[in-house]
Amino acid sequence: MPIMEHKSMAWRMSVNERKFIETALASDLRVDGRRPFDYRRLNIKFGREDGCSEVQLGETHVMAYVTSELVQPYRDRPNEGILAIFTDFSPMADPSFEAGRPGESAIELGRVIDRGLRESRAVDMESLCVVAGKLVWSIQVDLHIIDNGGNLVDAANVAALAALLTFQRPECTVGGDNGQDIIIHDPKVVEPLPLVIHHLPISVTFAFYNKGDIMVIDPTHKEESVMGGKMTATINSNGDVCAIQKAGGEGVMPSVVMQCIRIASVKAADITSKLKNAVEVYNTERALRKVKRHPSKMAHQVSVADITLEDKQVKDLPRHQAKMACQPYIGSSQDDEPKVDTRTSTNADGNSSGTHADAFVGGPSKWDPYPLRVGTSQVLGTLTVVKEEQVVSDDHRAVECSLDHTTTSSSGTVSVSDAMQKSNTSKSLKDAVKLKKRKKNRSSTTTR
Amino acid sequence: MAPMEVDRADGRTSNQLRPLSCTRNVLHRAHGSARWSQGDTIVLAAVFGPKAGTKKEENPEKASIEVIWKPKTGLIGKVEKEYEMILKRTLQSVCLLTIHPNTTTSVIVQVVGDDGALLPCAINASCAALADAGIPLKYLAVAICCGLTGSRSVILDPTKIEEKKILAFAYLVFPNSPISVLPKGSLTEDSEPIEAGIITSVTHGAMPVVDYFNCLDRGYAACAKISEFLRRSMESQAPSDLTKTT
Numbered sequence: 047m048p049i050m051e052h053k054s055m056a057w058r059m060s061v062n063e064r065k066f067i068e069t070a071l072a073s074d075l076r077v078d079g080r081r082p083f084d085y086r087r088l089n090i091k092f093g094r095e096d097g098c099s100e101v102q103l104g105e106t107h108v109m110a111y112v113t114s115e116l117v118q119p120y121r122d123r124p125n126e127g128i129l130a131i132f133t134d135f136s137p138m139a140d141p142s143f144e145a146g147r148p149g150e151s152a153i154e155l156g157r158v159i160d161r162g163l164r165e166s167r168a169v170d171m172e173s174l175c176v177v178a179g180k181l182v183w184s185i186q187v188d189l190h191i192i193d194n195g196g197n198l199v200d201a202a203n204v205a206a207l208a209a210l211l212t213f214q215r216p217e218c219t220v221g222g223d224n225g226q227d228i229i230i231h232d233p234k235v236v237e238p239l240p241l242v243i244h245h246l247p248i249s250v251t252f253a254f255y256n257k258g259d260i261m262v263i264d265p266t267h268k269e270e271s272v273m274g275g276k277m278t279a280t281i282n283s284n285g286d287v288c289a290i291q292k293a294g295g296e297g298v299m300p301s302v303v304m305q306c307i308r309i310a311s312v313k314a315a316d317i318t319s320k321l322k323n324a325v326e327v328y329n330t331e332r333a334l335r336k337v338k339r340h341p342s343k344m345a346h347q348v349s350v351a352d353i354t355l356e357d358k359q360v361k362d363l364p365r366h367q368a369k370m371a372c373q374p375y376i377g378s379s380q381d382d383e384p385k386v387d388t389r390t391s392t393n394a395d396g397n398s399s400g401t402h403a404d405a406f407v408g409g410p411s412k413w414d415p416y417p418l419r420v421g422t423s424q425v426l427g428t429l430t431v432v433k434e435e436q437v438v439s440d441d442h443r444a445v446e447c448s449l450d451h452t453t454t455s456s457s458g459t460v461s462v463s464d465a466m467q468k469s470n471t472s473k474s475l476k477d478a479v480k481l482k483k484r485k486k487n488r489s490s491t492t493t494r
Numbered sequence: 495m496a497p498m499e500v501d502r503a504d505g506r507t508s509n510q511l512r513p514l515s516c517t518r519n520v521l522h523r524a525h526g527s528a529r530w531s532q533g534d535t536i537v538l539a540a541v542f543g544p545k546a547g548t549k550k551e552e553n554p555e556k557a558s559i560e561v562i563w564k565p566k567t568g569l570i571g572k573v574e575k576e577y578e579m580i581l582k583r584t585l586q587s588v589c590l591l592t593i594h595p596n597t598t599t600s601v602i603v604q605v606v607g608d609d610g611a612l613l614p615c616a617i618n619a620s621c622a623a624l625a626d627a628g629i630p631l632k633y634l635a636v637a638i639c640c641g642l643t644g645s646r647s648v649i650l651d652p653t654k655i656e657e658k659k660i661l662a663f664a665y666l667v668f669p670n671s672p673i674s675v676l677p678k679g680s681l682t683e684d685s686e687p688i689e690a691g692i693i694t695s696v697t698h699g700a701m702p703v704v705d706y707f708n709c710l711d712r713g714y715a716a717c718a719k720i721s722e723f724l725r726r727s728m729e730s731q732a733p734s735d736l737t738k739t740t
Contacts, residue, residue, distance in 0.1 A: 093606070093607065094534060094607065095607075105522040105523075107521065109604075109606070111566055111567050113567050134564065136564055136602060136604060137540075137542070137562055137600060137602050138521065138523075138524050138527070138538075138540030138542075138602040138604065139521075139523060140523055141523070141542050141545075145562045145602075186567070188566070188567045188568075190564065190604060192521065192538065192604065193521045193522055193523055193524070194523055195522055195523070267523075
């Protein structure tokens with residue numbers, strides 16, 4: 047009876063590749079063209095919900111989700127909340143990752159991140175206490191490793207931090223009849239609260255080669271399989287060392303370790319600023335989204351306003367195209383969205399994510415050709431001209447990005463997806479109207 | 495009987511789907527990958543394979559498919575196991591299993607967002623990923639969710655809130671419509687479409703038989719649209735890098 051051979055999927059580095067990497071490193075060259083102390087491109091994206099982040103560090107791709115629930119505290123810490131980190135080395139990241147129980151590297155990764163966050167008191171635990179000794183908030187961070195391109199610790203750490211920074215837990219008050227009931231307020235009614243985070247511990251990983259002589263930062267997957275030893279230093283932007291992890295591997299001189307830590311503090315400051323910028327962009331978008339929510343309830347009465355929104359959309363298209371021009375990856379994916387459904391999104395970058403709710407309600411009334419025939423045809427006219435340019439530039443971009451898989455946008459996913467939808471309205475406006483008509487005809491014939 | 499227009503929360507009509515988006519080749523280590531989104535329901539699927547050997551209970555005369563479903567948060571429970579089983583059986587009927595006997599192809603599904611119609615989204619993503627990996631397929635499977643409201647009208651692609659309110663819903667999977675080499679006229683000869691076989695149908699809740707057939711008709715029509723979209727998206731993307739490094 048044949049048994050499943052996992053070893054057939056285990057990738058072994060050839061001697062040639064190994065020698066190549068080692069020889070190149072001896073002359074300060076890395077296979078992907080970086081210098082020894084350069085990080086790969088870091089992309090931080092956020093999902094629609096709070097506490098949902100996606101980080102890409104070169105080819106490594108990690109997703110983090112933060113959830114919270116009320117639980118009983120640990121008996122030896124009745125005043126503190128609970129922080130749990132759950133790492134999932136998904137089999138999709140690497141053929142050698144197996145589903146089921148986490149292996150040692152998964153556990154090690156979880157522990158390093160946990161140490162950086164909990165023991166350095168980065169996340170404030172006491173603010174999570176609701177009723178001392180009885181109820182506290184338990185924050186669970188789920189890290190999913192989607193693609194293993196090397197240096198999982200750093201990518202996962204940034205993902206966890208990004209998710210924690212944007213997470214908001216529901217507000218709860220102690221009240222009720224006997225003054226003991228906990229009332230959890232609906233996030234739509236009462237503003238949820240962000241977590242209190244004192245500082246951001248950033249982990250920086252070094253790989254050692256040639257008996258500790260050569261060190262590089264942010265090793266790729268191939269460099270990791272050739273390395274002699276590895277060290278992760280978790281440092282915050284204040285220069286405090288939160289954790290250092292060097293588990294076995296080649297012996298390294300203490301002077302080298304000190305040098306690594308010094309380099310790490312510089313890199314940590316850099317990554318902290320990137321992280322803070324990304325979070326700020328996301329927060330502004332979220333705030334705008336909340337502001338726009340109320341008008342959407344009255345949108346279906348306001349058919350006149352719909353047309354003005356369209357005009358604004360047309361005007362902003364050139365600006366939007368300029369924005370799209372610097373996002374080749376998005377270009378390829380947007381080609382795949384012909385939009386069976388006629389979804390509109392108003393555009394200005396600030397409003398774009400904001401009017402998701404708007405778009406839902408305003409959609410059909412906007413595109414319905416019967417009452418608003420004049421308006422839509424005018425818009426179609428202006429948009430077709432733009433559409434040609436858009437299509438050409440899309441094709442151009444699509445060809446470019448088949449070779450380069452890295453995303454370049456570091457703004458929120460929300461704005462990206464809206465960008466996709468938005469430029470699709472220009473492409474598929476006519477298609478959308480036609481499709482909808484056909485669909486109506488088809489449905490009427492089948493039911494008759 | 496004229497179809498009753500249902501007022502849906504997000505303003506769609508009963509026949510409108512949410513915006514679809516399909517991106518293939520999103521991962522670097524996986525042999526094939528695809529990210530499929532229908533509105534806020536987003537699923538990432540990755541394919542590895544074929545690997546040598548099959549599990550003990552599988553038939554070594556054919557290739558076998560292994561599905562791993564990863565929920566967004568939390569541990570794997572019964573719901574996930576059921577999804578794995580349905581997905582596995584659906585994909586087994588889509589793939590040409592006799593080409594590579596005694597091998598295992600792994601399909602890993604990661605839920606990125608769940609806003610209703612999760613299983614159809616996952617099936618669509620898995621098929622796109624299989625196509626991206628170059629696994630030999632008979633045809634592509636296209637999935638849709640049809641819901642039956644209290645007023646006995648069919649709505650397509652319900653969101654999570656809608657799924658909770660409606661009477662019953664069905665996940666339907668059809669093979670994608672082939673581009674026929676026959677002249678156009680012959681397609682509508684008997685006013686019957688050529689390949690109308692249902693690959694998978696999973697229903698939740700009780701619905702009268704007539705309404706179920708209604709759902710099937712609507713679902714089939716909608717799947718024709720989705721398969722058009724799928725075909726367009728596969729044709730438009732430049733051929734993915736065939737020399738993938740493992």
